[in-house]
Amino acid sequence: xxxxxxxxxxxxxxxxxxxxxxxxxxxxxxxxxxxxxxxxxxxxxxxxxxxxxxxxxxxxxxxxxxxxxxxxxxxxxxxxxxxxxxxxxxxxxxxxxxxxxxxxxxxxxxxxxxxxxxxxxxxxxxxxxxxxxxxxxxxxxxxxxxxxxxxxxxxxxxxxxxxxxxxxxxxxxxxxxxxxxxxxxxxxxxxxxxxxxxxxxxxxxxxxxxxxxxxxxxxxxxxxxxxxxxxxxxxxxxxxxxxxxxxxxxxxxxxxxxxxxxxxxxxxxxxxxxxxxxxxxxxxxxxxxxxxxxxxxxxxxxxxxxxxxxxxxxxxx
Numbered sequence: 001x002x003x004x005x006x007x008x009x010x011x012x013x014x015x016x017x018x019x020x021x022x023x024x025x026x027x028x029x030x031x032x033x034x035x036x037x038x039x040x041x042x043x044x045x046x047x048x049x050x051x052x053x054x055x056x057x058x059x060x061x062x063x064x065x066x067x068x069x070x071x072x073x074x075x076x077x078x079x080x081x082x083x084x085x086x087x088x089x090x091x092x093x094x095x096x097x098x099x100x101x102x103x104x105x106x107x108x109x110x111x112x113x114x115x116x117x118x119x120x121x122x123x124x125x126x127x128x129x130x131x132x133x134x135x136x137x138x139x140x141x142x143x144x145x146x147x148x149x150x151x152x153x154x155x156x157x158x159x160x161x162x163x164x165x166x167x168x169x170x171x172x173x174x175x176x177x178x179x180x181x182x183x184x185x186x187x188x189x190x191x192x193x194x195x196x197x198x199x200x201x202x203x204x205x206x207x208x209x210x211x212x213x214x215x216x217x218x219x220x221x222x223x224x225x226x227x228x229x230x231x232x233x234x235x236x237x238x239x240x241x242x243x244x245x246x247x248x249x250x251x252x253x254x255x256x257x258x259x260x261x262x263x264x265x266x267x268x269x270x271x272x273x274x275x276x277x278x279x280x281x282x283x284x285x286x287x288x289x290x291x292x293x294x295x296x297x298x299x300x301x302x303x304x305x306x307x308x309x310x311x312x313x314x315x316x317x
Contacts, residue, residue: 001029036062038141038151040082042275046146047243048262048287054149057294062140063152064297069136069184069289070177070212072170073129076111076121076157080130082138082145082269087111088154090180095119103180111157112176114169121159127271129159131278132188134269136286137293145275146267149290153297156182160189171202174229178210183296183304186289187216187229188282194228207234213304215289217281219252231256236292236308240264240284245316251281258312261287 004013010028017026036058037043049055068088078084090109092101099106111121123130137155140147160173167189177185185206206212215236219227230237231254240251240263247253248264263284270276288311296307 038147039143040140040145040147041143042146042267045267045275045277048266049147049149051241051243051245051262052149052287052291054291057291058151061294061298063150063294065152065154067150067153067184067293067297068156068182069150069153069186069286069293070156070158070173070180070182071129071133071136071186071286072158072160072173072177073132073186073188074126074161074165074167075113075123075129075159076133076155077127077130077269077271078110078122079272080134080269081273082142082148082275083130083133083155085142086133086137086139086148086155088156088181105176108180111159113159114173114176115159115162115166121157123159123271124161124163125165126161128188128282129157130270131266131268131276132186132282132286133157134275135266135283136184136186136290138269145273146269149287150293151290153290153293156180171199171229174202174206174214178206178212182210182212184289184292185212185214186286187214187235188280188285190216190219190227190229192219192225192227195226195231199228200232203229203232203234207305211304213292213308215285215292217285218254218257220250220280220282221252222250223252224254225252226254226256227252234305236288236312238281238285238288240279240281248279248281248284250279251284258308259288259315260284261291263287 138148216230242264266283
């Protein structure tokens with residue numbers, strides 16, 4: 001190992017060493033850096049972060065609090081330490097009984113419940129949306145629980161089921177999310193029956209009028225049947241893989257799928273302050289949504305369709 005005057009270009013030092021004819025090779029002594037790992041104590045349970053190289057991504061970019069991922073689902077858990085500070089709160093319309101921002105939704109400070117048309121998107125019957133939310137955007141580096149893929153990115157809770165757990169306002173939820181600044185709209189729901197011009201028009205509106213990327217689960221039927229909204233044009237359709245990076249046994253698959261992400265045994269937030277493991281393309285979709293938030297933060301010049309294409313063409317084959 002040779003020390004030299006830092007004013008001398010390293011290339012010149014290498015060439016002069018080679019000219020002596022004494023060395024088989026001469027290379028700089030690069031100073032390596034350890035990969036960034038947040039202090040969330042249960043991060044070891046999140047194998048999917050390793051599979052998608054999230055740790056390496058966080059070395060480059062930890063996201064942006066101005067990037068918002070809307071979770072259109074069965075509601076949120078505001079009592080969870082990993083979720084309460086992950087919300088993109090609307091400080092233009094605090095809770096005072098007045099529609100201060102004149103958007104037609106009074107006191108939508110913490111999102112909206114489209115199923116009941118009120119300002120409380122806290123979950124009712126089904127915790128599905130809680131689990132989905134943590135995968136995409138649980139608070140990272142807060143010394144508790146887990147880390148969401150989007151790291152610093154924020155979440156917009158949009159509850160789309162009614163008090164009985166029926167998903168009655170799904171596409172209306174997409175419109176609300178698009179109108180309220182979501183960069184990514186996660187849809188861990190759908191059916192084989194909803195492929196209509198109405199649905200495609202809503203996707204077009206979110207994509208082209210609002211520059212939002214709709215990310216959706218492709219179904220859990222181990223089938224090639226088209227599932228919507230995942231199979232609409234311009235939606236990023238997500239299939240699920242397992243811990244071995246193989247297709248999850250129940251994941252559907254078809255020519256409209258754009259990308260596959262871990263969906264088997266996914267560790268994430270649950271009711272109260274708990275965390276559980278669950279499986280499904282519903283879990284794979286928010287992995288991609290959180291990643292889209294990161295990519296958009298690192299490439300702010302991209303529109304959201306370009307973000308989706310960047311992810312698609314650079315994914316492992």
